[in-house]
Amino acid sequence: MNVKSVEPGSRAEVTRPHPLAPLTPAEIAKVVGIIQASPLFGDKTRFETIELLEPPKAAVRTLKPGARLPRDARANIFTVGRIGVVRLTVSLDEERILTSEELPDQRAMIQIEQFLMVQEVVRTDPRFVEGCARRGVTDMSKVCIDPWTAGSFEVPEEEGRHLCHVFAWVRLYANENFYAHPIEGLNAVVDLNSWEVIRVDDHGIVPIPMKEVNYDSQLLTSTRESLKPIDVVQPEGVNFSITDDVLRWDKWQLVVGFNGREGVTLHDVRYDGRPIVYRASIVEMVVPYGSPDNGHYRKHVFDIGEYGAGKLANSLTLGCDCLGAIEYLDAHLNTMDGSVMTIKNAVCIHEEDSGILWKHTDFRTGRAEVRRARRLVISTILTVGNYEYAFYWYLYLDGTIEHEIKTTGIINTAGCIPGKPGKYATEVSPGVAGHIHQHIFCARLDMAVDGDANSIVEHNTRAESDGPHNRYGNAFYDEPTLLKTEREGCRRINPETMRYWKIINPNVRNHVGQPTAYKLEAKHTVTPLVRADSFSGRRAGFVQNHVWVTAYDPEERYPAGEYMNHSKGGGLPDYVAKNRSIENADIVLWHVFGIHHTVRTEDFPVQPCVMTGFKLMPSGFFDRNPTIDLPRSSNHASCCAKAHG
Numbered sequence: 001m002n003v004k005s006v007e008p009g010s011r012a013e014v015t016r017p018h019p020l021a022p023l024t025p026a027e028i029a030k031v032v033g034i035i036q037a038s039p040l041f042g043d044k045t046r047f048e049t050i051e052l053l054e055p056p057k058a059a060v061r062t063l064k065p066g067a068r069l070p071r072d073a074r075a076n077i078f079t080v081g082r083i084g085v086v087r088l089t090v091s092l093d094e095e096r097i098l099t100s101e102e103l104p105d106q107r108a109m110i111q112i113e114q115f116l117m118v119q120e121v122v123r124t125d126p127r128f129v130e131g132c133a134r135r136g137v138t139d140m141s142k143v144c145i146d147p148w149t150a151g152s153f154e155v156p157e158e159e160g161r162h163l164c165h166v167f168a169w170v171r172l173y174a175n176e177n178f179y180a181h182p183i184e185g186l187n188a189v190v191d192l193n194s195w196e197v198i199r200v201d202d203h204g205i206v207p208i209p210m211k212e213v214n215y216d217s218q219l220l221t222s223t224r225e226s227l228k229p230i231d232v233v234q235p236e237g238v239n240f241s242i243t244d245d246v247l248r249w250d251k252w253q254l255v256v257g258f259n260g261r262e263g264v265t266l267h268d269v270r271y272d273g274r275p276i277v278y279r280a281s282i283v284e285m286v287v288p289y290g291s292p293d294n295g296h297y298r299k300h301v302f303d304i305g306e307y308g309a310g311k312l313a314n315s316l317t318l319g320c321d322c323l324g325a326i327e328y329l330d331a332h333l334n335t336m337d338g339s340v341m342t343i344k345n346a347v348c349i350h351e352e353d354s355g356i357l358w359k360h361t362d363f364r365t366g367r368a369e370v371r372r373a374r375r376l377v378i379s380t381i382l383t384v385g386n387y388e389y390a391f392y393w394y395l396y397l398d399g400t401i402e403h404e405i406k407t408t409g410i411i412n413t414a415g416c417i418p419g420k421p422g423k424y425a426t427e428v429s430p431g432v433a434g435h436i437h438q439h440i441f442c443a444r445l446d447m448a449v450d451g452d453a454n455s456i457v458e459h460n461t462r463a464e465s466d467g468p469h470n471r472y473g474n475a476f477y478d479e480p481t482l483l484k485t486e487r488e489g490c491r492r493i494n495p496e497t498m499r500y501w502k503i504i505n506p507n508v509r510n511h512v513g514q515p516t517a518y519k520l521e522a523k524h525t526v527t528p529l530v531r532a533d534s535f536s537g538r539r540a541g542f543v544q545n546h547v548w549v550t551a552y553d554p555e556e557r558y559p560a561g562e563y564m565n566h567s568k569g570g571g572l573p574d575y576v577a578k579n580r581s582i583e584n585a586d587i588v589l590w591h592v593f594g595i596h597h598t599v600r601t602e603d604f605p606v607q608p609c610v611m612t613g614f615k616l617m618p619s620g621f622f623d624r625n626p627t628i629d630l631p632r633s634s635n636h637a638s639c640c641a642k643a644h645g
């Protein structure tokens, strides 16, 4: 193969990447060079995102071994001082811009490079300085400013601008937890083009709580006795490999991608060579807060669409974030000025024991057969301001795919009169309130169960009607309903009927003559509570259903629309308005799930992980338990604990 030796964790040296592998640093630099050499580029041009333009699915599907496809990129650029985005596609092979589209009303995502610039601008604004002084804060170097996206609220002076809306806290000294000291009721609105504070809102003074509530080990005065270690060792090495960008483990194979908007993406996921999902990723996350008070009604932030998940990924640390024998992948992205930024160890890949997989004891003979479950974990952790999101894709030996999100970090805090957090919040420390909120995620699952032509069938369990056919009153049955169009594919969960959905391939049958299928286990949905026709509700139409199904269109990528910042609507409600057929077609399943978060005192100062997620489970895909062929094994490192004193 025409591939140079590859350092662990690096794609930089691969000279002929897989067609779905993310852009290499050299490719990102080349895209920047091509744009900089064009008349579109000027001194004030900045780069929002540069990512792989995935080749057409048909070309990937028919690619001969050893052949390659042209490498193309997508890029969004913008100009300092004015709103608008230019959307480009670029040919890396031909070294030229293929398409260029001016979108004068769209706004780029807020870039991490802009976070501290916003803080500086607000700290020096005389109206904001005065507001702080009214609250007894005169040392502005101690004021911490978090830039929140501003949304779209039809405020006349905000229309047609590119803004952020800020909340403020006081940090008493280095590494101190400033979220324990909210400067309540003081917000600024900052124009990200002119870098002026267009307005300071003072909603009234609430005393700043000064009690320290720390979590940093340097600041804690006592810790509990440490636990003896649990070591995860694989003395014979790991069971997975990455060759030419293809990750293989047991019967699984896939390509792991990464980009600035979505973070980790999975491509062409197969088990035993059989395709299951062509592309899977978490494409949006919106966090609506329930308080109408002060500036808090504006908190309805799209962490993926408005900030971009990729750039916020952590560099993970061995033995802390990740336990065991770990393979890391670096993430290569672009900075705003067009440099290549590399997040070392952004993606962690490892194997985990996950309890028993199956067991049976023959009570007549006492003979037991037991097999242990194991999963391959592909994970990444993001820091979005105060909060952390840890994303885990799990592949199991039995063909199950699971996605789990662990939410942790620091709740967004507001100030209150001690003992009076109000109707919309929980007081977590005297004078510190955490508002009720939700974290709503959307997964985009381009399904390919045994091929690209799939259908979706909804299953509801019904109790049998009364009558002689149900003499004992025990009868209940599963009722399948084929969803034929995009409008029929807009569905919510129903625990009363044990509702679930199957993604079937009507053209491939299992050994009992049924279509091969996977099942979506929607195990963690949330009920939307923001009014659907409100300013914020219109921007997040996708939360109104837990399942959406669309005909495949590679340009329909995001459930709240391609350009989110200051959006007024769009995304899935528009896609399904076309009401295309979703029967025996190339279809995309969108699953909306999340966490309903009524804050607990235990969520402060740092919240222990709270989980959400979903599963895709084989359901008629295999003719029998596909893990019956696992050999018997016994772990020789296990021993008796001798815990009795």
Ligand SMILES: [Cu+2]
Binding pocket: 407, 437, 438, 439, 597
């Ligand atoms: Cu939360």
